[in-house]
Amino acid sequence: MLRFFEKLTNPFPAAEPQQPPRGLLAFCLHYSKGMGWPLLVMATLTALIAMLEVSLFGFMGQLVDWLIEKDPKTLWQTEGKTLLTMGLLTAVGIPALILLHAAVIHQTILGNYPMAIRWSAHRYLLKQSISFYQNDFAGRIATKVMQTALAVRETATKLLDVMVYVLVYFSTMLYLIADADLLLVTPLLVWLALYIALQCYFVPRLKDVATRQADARSEMTGRIVDSYTNINTIKLFSHTSREAEYAKDSMSQFLQPVYQQMRLVTWLTFSVQTLNYLLVFAIGAMSIWLWTEQAVSIGSIAIAVSLALRLNGMSQWIMWEVSGLFENIGTVVDGITTLAQPQLVQDVPDAKQLAVSGGAITFADLQFNYGKAFGKESGHEHKAPVLNGLQLQIKPGEKVGLVGRSGAGKSTLVNLLLRFYDLEQGKILIDGQDISQVQQESLRAQIAMVTQDTSLLHRSVRENVLYGKPDASEAELLAAIKAAEADTFIADLTDPKGKSGLDAQVGERGVKLSGGQRQRIAIARVLLKNAPILILDEATSALDSEVEAAIQQSLNTLMAGKTVIAIAHRLSTIAAMDRLIVLDQGRIVEEGTHQQLIAAGGIYAQLWAHQTGGFIGLD
Numbered sequence: 001m002l003r004f005f006e007k008l009t010n011p012f013p014a015a016e017p018q019q020p021p022r023g024l025l026a027f028c029l030h031y032s033k034g035m036g037w038p039l040l041v042m043a044t045l046t047a048l049i050a051m052l053e054v055s056l057f058g059f060m061g062q063l064v065d066w067l068i069e070k071d072p073k074t075l076w077q078t079e080g081k082t083l084l085t086m087g088l089l090t091a092v093g094i095p096a097l098i099l100l101h102a103a104v105i106h107q108t109i110l111g112n113y114p115m116a117i118r119w120s121a122h123r124y125l126l127k128q129s130i131s132f133y134q135n136d137f138a139g140r141i142a143t144k145v146m147q148t149a150l151a152v153r154e155t156a157t158k159l160l161d162v163m164v165y166v167l168v169y170f171s172t173m174l175y176l177i178a179d180a181d182l183l184l185v186t187p188l189l190v191w192l193a194l195y196i197a198l199q200c201y202f203v204p205r206l207k208d209v210a211t212r213q214a215d216a217r218s219e220m221t222g223r224i225v226d227s228y229t230n231i232n233t234i235k236l237f238s239h240t241s242r243e244a245e246y247a248k249d250s251m252s253q254f255l256q257p258v259y260q261q262m263r264l265v266t267w268l269t270f271s272v273q274t275l276n277y278l279l280v281f282a283i284g285a286m287s288i289w290l291w292t293e294q295a296v297s298i299g300s301i302a303i304a305v306s307l308a309l310r311l312n313g314m315s316q317w318i319m320w321e322v323s324g325l326f327e328n329i330g331t332v333v334d335g336i337t338t339l340a341q342p343q344l345v346q347d348v349p350d351a352k353q354l355a356v357s358g359g360a361i362t363f364a365d366l367q368f369n370y371g372k373a374f375g376k377e378s379g380h381e382h383k384a385p386v387l388n389g390l391q392l393q394i395k396p397g398e399k400v401g402l403v404g405r406s407g408a409g410k411s412t413l414v415n416l417l418l419r420f421y422d423l424e425q426g427k428i429l430i431d432g433q434d435i436s437q438v439q440q441e442s443l444r445a446q447i448a449m450v451t452q453d454t455s456l457l458h459r460s461v462r463e464n465v466l467y468g469k470p471d472a473s474e475a476e477l478l479a480a481i482k483a484a485e486a487d488t489f490i491a492d493l494t495d496p497k498g499k500s501g502l503d504a505q506v507g508e509r510g511v512k513l514s515g516g517q518r519q520r521i522a523i524a525r526v527l528l529k530n531a532p533i534l535i536l537d538e539a540t541s542a543l544d545s546e547v548e549a550a551i552q553q554s555l556n557t558l559m560a561g562k563t564v565i566a567i568a569h570r571l572s573t574i575a576a577m578d579r580l581i582v583l584d585q586g587r588i589v590e591e592g593t594h595q596q597l598i599a600a601g602g603i604y605a606q607l608w609a610h611q612t613g614g615f616i617g618l619d
Contacts, residue, residue: 002107005107006112008038009113013034013120016123017120017123017124019342019343021340022336024332024333028152031117032156034116035109038104039109040160041104042161045097046101046161046164047164048097049094049097049098049165050164050165050166051168051169053094053169054176056086056090056094057176057310109157113152113156114150117149118145121145121339122145124339127343128341129343131370132341137226140219140222140225141338143217143222144218145339147214147218147334148335148336150331151335154325159325173188186286187282191275191278194275195275195315202271203326207330208330209261209330210257210261210330214331214334220253268323280305280308283305287304344422345440347438347440352437352438354446355433356431359397359430359431359532360393360429360430361394361563361565362392362432363391363392363417364427364429365389365390366390366391366425366428367423367424368385368387368412369424385586386409386412387409387416388585388586389426389586390588391588394565395563396431396563398578399579400565400579400580401567401577401579402583403568403574403583403604404584405603408583409586410567413583414537414565414567417447417565418447419440419443419444423436446531446533447533447535448526448534448535449536450523450526450537451522451538452537452539454518454521454522458506459505460505461490461493461503461504461521462503464506464521464525465521465525467525468526468529468530472528476528480527481524483527483557486517489520490502495512506518523555523558526558532562532563533563535567536564536566536568537567539555539568564577571604580592582602584603
């Protein structure tokens with residue numbers, strides 16, 4: 001039966017995620033689409049349960065009066081129908097409503113609601129620009145997704161479940177006590193005014209502390225995850241103690257709002273408890289006085305005192321729920337700063353897919369400086385932008401090598417071709433199509449790249465290679481692996497779960513493999529993708545000379561019929577390219593074949609002459 005309720009809402013909504021609004025209410029409503037009707041049903045059931053629970057207290061008071069006033073022999077004859085009705089309501093009706101209420105909350109809402117938020121937020125963040133991830137900890141971003149999803153759920157459910165319950169319960173209680181004697185309502189109204197005043201004083205302060213605490217928690221998690229991700233570097237430089245202190249600093253920062261929160265909670269608890277016992281005293285004293293004046297019955301006194309005691313317990317629950325509500329609001333507000341950021345690189349409306357026929361690439365008057373001012377505006381007239389009016393045409397199937405000193409703009413040019421950033425000025429065309437007007441996914445599907453710092457997914461070797469072409473056959477997969485000379489080591493791989501070969505896990509970022517092994521898997525992935533445009537960024541830098549020589553023929557086969565852009569500091573690896581482009585300060589300063597540039601005696605010739613063992617400084 002409970003599975004029926006689990007399927008009433010969809011944890012993975014199909015709608016394309018949009019940028020969430022930055023306002024608190026609008027943000028919560030944005031991520032509550034599809035959950036509106038379950039929340040309304042929950043609130044309605046909550047109101048019914050609250051009214052019925054208070055009505056039971058009223059009936060108990062009436063029952064006390066019957067037991068005092070009526071003859072036991074005739075009680076069933078005179079009040080039998082009422083007793084039977086209330087008995088069925090207590091034994092069957094209210095439990096049935098509680099079961100329905102619990103099923104809606106626990107099966108329909110609590111699991112699917114935050115998962116739908118995580119799913120939408122994750123898909124939205126996957127489309128964020130590279131700069132978004134460069135400016136924050138990966139662990140911090142992940143924490144914001146997880147925390148915010150739960151906080152939005154808790155905010156919505158507490159507002160519609162707890163607050164509705166409290167309002168209906170208290171209103172019904174006031175009605176019942178007023179029906180006995182209006183004077184008995186006075187202590188309750190005074191209590192309510194003071195209780196609200198306490199909440200108005202403490203809750204906003206708790207909200208502010210909770211917001212700071214959520215941000216500090218994300219920072220702390222981000223630092224810890226950063227240490228784990230870079231554990232090799234930490235051990236290489238013997239900085240275990242330094243990293244412990246780095247984490248301790250964020251933990252200490254996290255403790256400050258925790259201490260502030262606990263101080264506020266202590267004073268709030270003391271104040272509410274004192275107020276509660278004063279209410280019980282006032283209700284009890286007034287009930288006794290009214291009874292001595294024969295103004296109320298014993299049953300009415302039983303109702304008033306029992307409801308006051310019930311309110312004593314409820315008020316503590318309400319206090320924690322309200323505090324939790326504002327703590328969650330603080331977490332949502334903190335999450336908005338990350339999850340509601342606009343996507344800096346977006347497809348234009350109705351963007352078409354890129355169609356590559358030949359692979360011609362045109363860089364027309366590129367101006368780019370990562371959004372930073374330059375020249376007179378930046379106060380540094382001598383400083384030029386990263387790319388400054390760059391013009392370059394690459395013919396279909398042409399193999400071009402990019403050469404230049406560190407910071408010359410080689411990697412930036414490639415990043416712009418992949419549209420990791422949008423141009424500040426100029427255009428990039430592929431077969432005459434402006435890449436800013438086509439779908440990003442289709443653009444990158446037509447470009448394959450092997451980088452110097454190869455990063456693998458924390459999955460199996462098979463999954464990493466198939467990333468190049470997920471629908472590839474087993475024969476295609478094995479052929480790509482063999483061509484990349486990766487079959488020589490894959491068969492010997494194992495992981496802690498007992499999986500081996502192609503099914504072995506490679507560890508986070510491929511940490512369980514050597515640099516050369518990661519590079520060969522990356523090359524196999526690109527061989528399998530077989531895109532018409534190929535970018536090689538120090539593609540063989542992690543390979544030893546023997547392995548490089550072995551797969552050079554595979555790279556030559558891979559480059560056949562493709563437009564190739566190769567970046568290399570080991571100039572011998574690109575000397576045979578059709579054309580070499582030398583960049584300096586964001587401009588093309590030399591171009592030609594290897595022999596032509598050597599003969600020209602310019603920057604390229606200097607770099608060639610200065611290499612020792614075929615290497616120069618890293619970019």
